[in-house]
Each structure stands twice: as structure tokens, then as C-alpha cells.
Amino acid sequence: MDETQIISSLVEQQRKLVFTMLVNGLEYPVESFSVEHSQTPVTKPTLRGGVYFSNLKEFTIKAKFLGTALSPVLSKTMLGPNIDFEKIKFLTSIELDGSKKRLAVVANLINYVQRGNGLELNLIVVGTELSD
Secondary structure, rough: OOOHEEEEEEHHHHHOOOOEEOOOOEEEEEEEEEEEEEEEEOOOOOOEEOOOEEOOOEEEEEEEEEOOOOOOHHOOEOOEEEEEOOOOEEEEEEEEEOEEEEEEEEEEEEEEEOOOOEEEEEEEEEEEEEEE
């Protein structure tokens, strides 16, 4: 099963899955998670800022967390204050080809905002890791 098929299955099943975010070796429970295939603001595939490649359409994640304790951790993962993106993983169990698999969705953090009593993260999917 290729990566696009895995992510397509994730899109179909996302409402019934439970996610945990893994960053800097620590796990954080995800309050809500959505992934979709969306248009990017480029007219052709391009290297953005000399750092990462962007296609015309990419899978994007919106993840919400309760509380703001993540904020100092997240500022260390974004491009801008740092010269590299820190990879962030979202862990879940998913049904693929009739069996449960452990899925890690690897993403780069684009931005995050504080909303009420929590944080909302926007990320671009850069890969997946599948295991039994």
C-alpha cells in the first residue's frame, strides 16, 4: 500500500480514530484532528524558502489541544526561529486491508494559534510510517 492510499484511508477513518502527538520524545493527547487534501498557494511545484518542497495540492492537518503548555515546545519545531523543521508525529491505530496497524503521520508545523483555552496547529503531511 503506497503513502497516498494510506493517507486516503486515514481521511476516510479519521472521525473514529484517537490520536497522540509525539514531539521531542514526549506524547501529547490530541483533542481533535482532521486531515484533508487542500490547495496550496503556489502555481507550480516549488521549493519554498529553499527549505521544503510544495506541490499544488498537499495533505494538511488541523490538530487541537487543550491548554497552552505546548506553546514553548512548538516554537522549537517551526521554521523561522529555527533553521530546520522538527518532524512532528501523530500516532494512531488504523484498519488497513482488514487488520489493525500502527500509523505514524509525519508532519511539519506551519503555524499555530491560541484559541480560547487551547492551541490549534496547522501542519503539512510529509510522510507516514506503518507498523504491525
